[in-house]
Amino acid sequence: MLRRILLVVAVFWSTFASAERLKDITNVDGVRSxxxxxxxxxxxxxxxxxxxxxxxxxxxxxxxxxxxxxxxxxxxxxxxxxxxxxxxxxxxxxxxxxxxxxxxxxxxxxxxxxxxxxxxxxxxxxxxxxxxxxxxxxxxxxxxxxxxxxxxxxxxxxxxxxxxxxxxxERTVAHNFYGGDSITFNLHRADFTTAKRVAERINEVLGGGIAEAYDAVSIRVRAPRDPSQRVSYLSVLENLEVQPGEESAKIIINSRTGTIVIGQNVRVAPAAVTHGSLTVTIQEAPQVVQPNPLAGGDTAVQQSTAIDIQVDDSTMFKFAPGVTLDEIVRAVNQVGAAPGDLMAILEALKQAGALKAELVVI
Structure with a gap:
């Protein structure tokens, strides 16, 4: 009995990352549930x-x-x-x-x-x-x-x-939101480029030296001590729009569901790939052997086995230098590779050093 499994290949494609508000990509240090x-x-x-x-x-x-x-x-x-x-x-x-x-x-x-x-x-x-x-x-x-x-x-x-x-x-949680001369924004996703751009954007609006990026997550901003002024100050900052840095090249594979997510910055070095399948079919057809009426012997079962080997036609496709995500998907679709086959192709490319991305299996 053959079982057909539906496999889904999910591809996210975006030419440029859109600008996002600071409140959507960060949280204020100390302001938490x-x-x-x-x-x-x-x-x-x-x-x-x-x-x-x-x-x-x-x-x-x-x-x-x-x-x-x-x-x-x-x-x-x-x-x-x-x-x-x-x-x-x-x-x-x-x-x-x-x-x-x-x-x-x-x-x-x-x-x-x-x-x-x-x-x-x-x-x-x-x-x-x-x-x-x-x-x-x-x-x-x-x-x-x-x-x-x-x-x-x-x-x-x-x-x-x-x-x-x-x-x-019945009780409030103590916090130090109003303490000190600064507040710290923490990025939801660590990225040095985004942290640098957040600091530059704040300094562009409020003046140089106001914001400093301390690492890939934290941006410290000087802030007034007065509570009412600090609230108004944050209201301005959290609505500033910043262009986030592009994500690193990654391919995410879920082997249980067959889902494959390919990031936009994935590249492939020059490589040629062929992927075929070998089908082996074994059929057992037992036959009953009956001796002649006057001959000695007992009724027996004779095994009859038929073995058929079929090799499907495979197509080779070639990746040129600097191949983009769109070209990868187009090449795979042309040869009709299923997501299960695509997983094997991507893993082989990674082992060959031709896949310029991090391969994550979840």
Whole structure:
């Protein structure tokens, strides 16, 4: 049985990189979000909760806080509760009283969180301090149904839900945004050319000596100490347009999906390539051998094997010096090479030293 696999070759082609705003390619040092996490209890489920030991322990602890003591060794046997983890992202400069979205995920064997309500859950940061408190009704996108015979249908994931504006911020994160005489922009992608151009662009607008590129990521800019002036100052800087430097020549290959991404600066040295395929077909046709009526012997099975070897026609194509991406793709398309064959060709070119690019296999 032959299996046909769809392979996709993705090629990004751009003649020149367009100018981008500083806010799109950098972030301000110290202005960052923080991750929060908490452990809580979901109640009000319609028999889809979990029966994990830690869920019962959490339920018993909650009842104790309300002044209700469960008898020792008594199992609440409730299918309407579930233990969950709650995580959220605390944006920069968020203030107490503001609300953030949260995601709730089951950590037990609950089949669904649909219809549940999260009870008050403190959300803590990496330092152990509580920065927000979460509570509210879940929005669950998944659903599931199960029959008496064990058959089951599930759409999406019903054990994960979200609560928009489900947590209230209780504490701010300390920062030094207003401290010092300078601010630092960090590029999302390290590039010496882009860092140099950012510094030159800022000095062009604000005057020489204002900005300095310290490495391939950081550009330090002198800034006023007054908070209101610093905000206005950054508003001007983040909207400056800068021409980013071109990316280094790379070819990305995903061997699992057959995806190939070729960067625009890929070049090939003079090389000739031929790529063919050898097909070997083996067919077994057992035959029953029956002896003559008067002859001695037993009925036997005689093996009959047919072997066929077929060599497909292959085409050779030649790369001239300084071949561009467009010419590479055109040459490969002319010989009808599949993405799987293209992977082999690119790897062979790399081994031969003819491929002037970094070959990355993911």
């Amino acid at each position: 923080n991750q929060l996490i908490g452990y809580g209890l979901i109640v009000g489920l319609s028999g889809t909760g979990d029966k994990a030991p830690f869920t019962n322990q959490t339920f018993a602890n909650m009842m104790n806080q309300f002044g209700i003591t469960l008898p020792a060794g008594v199992d609440p046997k409730s299918k309407n509760i579930a233990a969950v983890t709650v995580h959220a992202e605390l944006p920069p400069f968020v203030k107490p009283g503001q609300q953030i979205d949260i995601t709730v995920s089951s950590i037990g064997n609950a089949s669904s969180l649909r219809g549940g309500t999260l009870l008050m859950t403190p959300l803590k940061g990496a330092d152990g301090n509580t920065y927000a408190v979460a509570q509210g009704s879940l929005v669950v996108g998944g659903l599931g149904a199960e029959g008496a015979d064990g058959s089951r249908v599930q759409v999406n994931v019903p054990s994960v839900g979200r609560i928009p504006n489900g947590a209230s911020v």
